[in-house]
């Protein structure tokens with residue numbers, strides 16, 4: 001836990017967020033500035049700065065985060081039409097909060113490639 005990290009503080013419950021799932025390793029909550037009708041963030045409660053900083057021992061956690069994203073897409077009712085799961089890593093990748101997170105985005109059509 002990093003006391004200066006906003007997602008650590010959301011994970012610990014110190015900062016309020018609209019939590020949609022919590023277990024012993026992962027928290028999912030609604031993005032404060034949603035880019036689509038469904039926009040959830042899926043984080044490990046343990047501080048990992050980015051995908052680039054993940055280690056081999058994080059493999060099971062990373063896989064679990066993806067399956068949580070899949071399950072939440074179904075729960076949100078966006079799985080049938082399709083959705084996007086993305087992680088931004090580093091400044092050029094568009095990362096602004098340096099605690100690993102998956103964006104689960106759906107509920108509208110999306111373009112590719114991203115800008």
Ligand code: 5GP
Nearest residue numbers: 006017029030031032033088094095096097
């Ligand atoms: P990134 O740019 O790092 O990939 O994504 C960070 C995301 O976190 C952004 O979509 C931003 O809207 C969201 N965010 C930043 N601060 C907060 C916050 O305090 N609460 C919530 N729920 N989302 C946040």
Ligand code: ZN
Nearest residue numbers: 005008047099
């Ligand atoms: Zn953190």
